[in-house]
Amino acid sequence: MTRYAATYARDRAEIEDLMARYLMAMDYNDFDSYADMFTEGGTLEFARGAVTGRENIRAAAQGFKEAVAGIYKDVDGNPAILRHVLCQSVIRVEGDKAWHTGFWFECANDGPREASGRFTPTLGTFGIYEDELVRVDGEWKFAYRDIRNEFLDGRDSGKVNPVLAMDAKAETALSGGS
Template identity: 80%
Template sequence: MTKYSATYAQDRAEIEDLMARYLFAMDYNDFDTYADTFTEDGTLEYARGAVTGRENIRASARTFKEAVGSLYQDVDGNPAILRHVLCQSVIRVEGDKAWHTGFWFETANDGPRLPDSGRLTPTLGTFGIYEDVLVRVDGEWKFQYRNIKNEFLTGRESGAANPVLAMDRLA
């Protein structure tokens, strides 16, 4: 059983807030806020490879979102609206360093139109695991390393073993 420090609840709340800001920033194309969730020398590893440094993360996120707009389209050919959801999360905090493993999925408005209203139906798109290392910088939690596992991409799957156990071994 994990032991929690007296400040765990505060740390967890701040880390969960960071993760929510990260997702809102990505979904609403706010690349400055997105990049600011990382340390200056942070690393983002995802389907297109790994990028290090806040400026490189900002540029990579922008390029990725532009590409996604051409891949995901609604029935009218418009870029689909994507929204990401973070589900269960396990967070381990030790002083000014933390580890996170969480399950995410993505929804989009790229389904068929409903016959009665003409509204687009949502679809469940992709899903996977976040593997994170976080550090507190000047009193704020930031991603030092974020690995986005995608269960639908060969070589980017999380694997068969419980990913929380791998996180505990890193900590």
Template identity: 50%
Template structure:
């Protein structure tokens, strides 16, 4: 056997041995994962459309009755508290985002990477988001803030809802993500939950 053939065989053998270990780093998806993920993605899109168009009934309807919203201003629990918080936020944001004539700018949120873990009727998400508005020169579009949503979801009476959303802002020292991979943190929470369910009698 030539040295070249020996090296190729060794590399192939090492790759074959290493493959199962790498695969174990990925979650195992259930047969319902695609449907659950689609519903959760639709839920989070409805959340963003609702906040951008000030549809507060639709906004609070994305949360469980006892859901929680956390962001830089603090934590709100329950739909009515969340409604009050987001209305106050929307009223105040015009001081920071406004057109050249002083009118509140139009804010639009966009979701980017979206990792979701589902374990039965519980799910976890990590979503990278950006925000833009027409508050640039001449009321042009300007990219504003960006951050990460740390989410927990529950399926309640057949519908996925937000149980808890923590809005992280990467430009605020006390409200940014990391340094650990947020998806690894999400997987650890999901794995811990799955293990606790498996341990039940």
């Protein structure tokens, strides 16, 4: 049975706010805010590999967005507008540490043009986030974020329920393991 501390609702709200700010920062090319959501020594693991430290995360996020702009084009050949959405999230909080897993997908305006002249949105890539968070000076930050992509070889989420995998990582960390 899952047990929640008296502060769980507040912690969850703060973590969900961090997640929303993270996606807004990425989608609107605010790489400074994006990087600031990680601890100084935080790690981001994604399709291009893993990077550690805010400056490296900032540079990697910016490089990734520039590369994506060359791949996703609207019907006029302009970079498509991508927007990410976080769906169901499971968050486990233990004091000043937390673990999260959640399903994400992205939408883009790279579909065919409608009679009205607007683009038809498309549903693009999807996957899950696997996160470890810590509270730093009263604020939740990502210590580790792994962006799993269900459409890329070696980056899928596997066959185990991601919630069970998250709980196993939490139990290992809480018992002093790595």
